[in-house]
Amino acid sequence: MSAAMLSVGDSSRVARRGRYYLDGWMLFAAISLLCIGYVMVVSASLHIGERVFDNIWHYPARQAAHIVVGLILAFVMANVPLSAWEQSGPNLILVAIALLVLVFIPGIGVKVNGSYRWINLGVARLQVSEIVKLVCIVYMAGFLTRHVHVVRESIKGVIRPMLPLGVVFCLLLAEPDFGATFVIGFSVMCMMFLGGARLIEFLTLVLMGVVLGVLAIASSTYRMERVTAFMDPWADHLGSGFQLVQSLIAMGRGEWFGVGLGSSIQKLFYLPEAHTDFIFAVLSEELGFIGSSVVILLFGLLLWRAFQIGKAAERLNLRFYSLLAYGLGVWIGLQSFVNIAVNMGVLPTKGLTLPLMSYGGSSMIVMCMVVGLLCRIYHETQQQYMSQLKGGAAWHYA
Numbered sequence: 001m002s003a004a005m006l007s008v009g010d011s012s013r014v015a016r017r018g019r020y021y022l023d024g025w026m027l028f029a030a031i032s033l034l035c036i037g038y039v040m041v042v043s044a045s046l047h048i049g050e051r052v053f054d055n056i057w058h059y060p061a062r063q064a065a066h067i068v069v070g071l072i073l074a075f076v077m078a079n080v081p082l083s084a085w086e087q088s089g090p091n092l093i094l095v096a097i098a099l100l101v102l103v104f105i106p107g108i109g110v111k112v113n114g115s116y117r118w119i120n121l122g123v124a125r126l127q128v129s130e131i132v133k134l135v136c137i138v139y140m141a142g143f144l145t146r147h148v149h150v151v152r153e154s155i156k157g158v159i160r161p162m163l164p165l166g167v168v169f170c171l172l173l174a175e176p177d178f179g180a181t182f183v184i185g186f187s188v189m190c191m192m193f194l195g196g197a198r199l200i201e202f203l204t205l206v207l208m209g210v211v212l213g214v215l216a217i218a219s220s221t222y223r224m225e226r227v228t229a230f231m232d233p234w235a236d237h238l239g240s241g242f243q244l245v246q247s248l249i250a251m252g253r254g255e256w257f258g259v260g261l262g263s264s265i266q267k268l269f270y271l272p273e274a275h276t277d278f279i280f281a282v283l284s285e286e287l288g289f290i291g292s293s294v295v296i297l298l299f300g301l302l303l304w305r306a307f308q309i310g311k312a313a314e315r316l317n318l319r320f321y322s323l324l325a326y327g328l329g330v331w332i333g334l335q336s337f338v339n340i341a342v343n344m345g346v347l348p349t350k351g352l353t354l355p356l357m358s359y360g361g362s363s364m365i366v367m368c369m370v371v372g373l374l375c376r377i378y379h380e381t382q383q384q385y386m387s388q389l390k391g392g393a394a395w396h397y398a
Contacts, residue, residue: 019383020379021378021379021382021383022375022378022379023305023309023374023375023378025301025305026301026302026305026306026309026371026374026375026378027371027375028301029298029299029301029302029305030302030356030371032298033295033298033299033302033355033356033357034067034356034357034368036283036294036295036298036357037279037354037356037357037358038060038063038064038067039261040275040279040282040283040286040357041059041060041063041275041279041357041358041359042059042060042063043261043262043264043267043282043286044264044267044274044275044279044282044359045058045059045060045063045274045275045359046059046060047267047268047269048274048275059275059359062359062361063359063364065361066360066361066364066365067364067368069361069365070364070365070366070367070368070369071368073365073368073369073372074368074369074371074372074375075372076372077369077372077373077375077376078372078373078375078376078379079376080376081376081380082320082321082324082376082377082380085138085142085324085373086141086142086145086320087142088138089138089139089141089142089143090139090142092135092138092139093135093136093139093164093165093168094164095135096128096131096132096135096136096168097164097167097168097171099119099128099131099132100128100132100168100171100172100175101171102119102128103116103117103118103119103128103175104116104174107120108120110125115175115176115177116174116175117129117175117177124361125361125362126361126362127360127361127362127363129172129175129177129180130180130362130363130365130366131362131366132168132172132180132184133180133183133184133187133331133366134366134369134370134373136165136168136184136187136188137184137187137188137191137324137327137328137331138324139161139164139165140161140165140188140191140192140323140327141191141320141323141324141327142320143160143161144161144191144192144195144196144319144323145319145320145323147160147161148195148196148319151192151195151196151197152196152197152198155201155204158192158197158201158202158204158205159205161188161192162188162205165184165185165188168184169181169184169185172184173216176220178216178217178220178223178350179338179350179351179352180352181216182213182338182350183331183334183335183338183352185209185213186209186330186334187327187330187331187334188327189202189205189206189209190326190327190330191323191326191327191330192205194323194326195323225240226240226348226349226350227348228240229241229244229348229349230244230345230347230348230349233245233248233345242272243271243272243273243278243349244342244345244349246266246270246271246272246278246281247266247271247278247281247342247343247344247345248344248345249266249270250264250266250267250271250278250281250282250284250285251281251284251285251292251343251344253265253266253285254284254285254286254287254288254289254291254292255288255289256288256289256290257287257288257289257290257291258284258285258286258287258288258290258291259285259286259288260286261286261287262286263286264282264285264286265285266281266282266285267282267285273351275358275359276353276358276359276360277339277342277351277352277353277354277358278343279354279357279358279359280292280295280339280340280343280354280357281343283295284343295357296340299332299333299336299355302332303329303332303333303336305374306325306326306328306329306332306333306374307325307326307329309325309374309377309378309381310322310323310324310325310326310329310377312381312385313325313377313381316381316384316385316388318380318381318384321377321380321381324373324377325374325377328370328373328374331370332355332367332370335352335353335354335355336354336355338350338352339352339353339354339355339358340354355367356368356371
């Protein structure tokens with residue numbers, strides 16, 4: 001490879017298979033998180049499977065199936081041309097809205113814990129919001145690519161792409177799924193800022209988002225209870241603050257090196273959702289500060305590589321590629337941060353999974369697809385670079 005290779009390859013060796021380029025560091029981070037996550041799901045779920053299904057391997061076997069399906073779809077995503085995603089954005093957002101409507105139809109939608117978030121597929125349940133997150137980022141990247149001048153010139157250009165997303169947000173809040181709404185809203189606003197929206201329009205949009213978020217919290221009793229419990233979980237440690245208190249106890253018990261893999265006490269019916277939303281607390285208890293720090297660093301590496309891929313595409317004037325990489329990176333980074341912060345008591349309790357680690361079919365499969373899509377962005381960016389390099393235009397972006 002040339003010494004003038006894109007910055008994507010400056011700090012990692014490029015694995016090449018035929019004509020397909022792979023970002024080695026990104027794959028290392030993603031695969032490491034998958035492996036660590038699976039081990040922790042096994043550790044945190046064996047007793048639950050035995051109690052509920054009389055089968056200790058119920059959750060590990062299903063999670064293994066989720067990972068296999070996710071890897072297959074990641075391979076598919078890595079081989080679909082980005083031009084197909086760019087052109088299909090408007091149609092995909094309509095499909096996303098249709099799916100969000102389906103969850104409210106009896107017999108199709110499934111109600112769990114008071115929320116309509118799943119569609120019954122017979123052999124499995126699909127959490128629609130996970131698909132919607134991906135669709136919204138693809139849609140926004142395409143819109144900002146096609147209408148860059150409109151976005152940069154007026155407030156109408158900033159509000160225009162938010163209209164269909166407003167429908168998505170309303171349907172998500174009706175489920176209710178405030179977490180997915182927050183992740184999508186924050187991600188697309190970051191993309192809009194990176195896409196060239198003027199600061200005043202961007203700040204106006206942020207202010208509107210904050211006001212609507214506060215109203216959504218204030219208008220919901222259970223959301224307000226989560227906020228108040230977050231402020232002082234020990235005030236009601238057997239009620240609204242129970243999850244957070246148990247999570248903090250788990251993390252405190254881990255100390256530097258943990259109590260040992262499989263030796264967590266908190267996961268034994270003390271910590272709710274130990275294999276899903278609070279898997280990081282179990283990891284911290286069993287592997288300690290060192291283990292949890294390794295996981296945080298791996299997420300940091302994955303986020304950095306996503307932004308480096310976006311930066312490299314931007315230097316080549318591949319606008320859709322760069323915005324898509326930035327959006328996917330923000331999504332991964334934000335959801336990881338929120339989940340870990342909730343486990344540590346830094347943010348109110350929210351039902352967001354830890355990407356590539358928590359138990360859950362829809363989340364795991366879609367996150368694997370995201371990694372596959374990042375691989376495709378990297379591959380096509382490198383292809384464009386090599387093509388321009390042969391044409392003698394390397395000085396533009398070296």
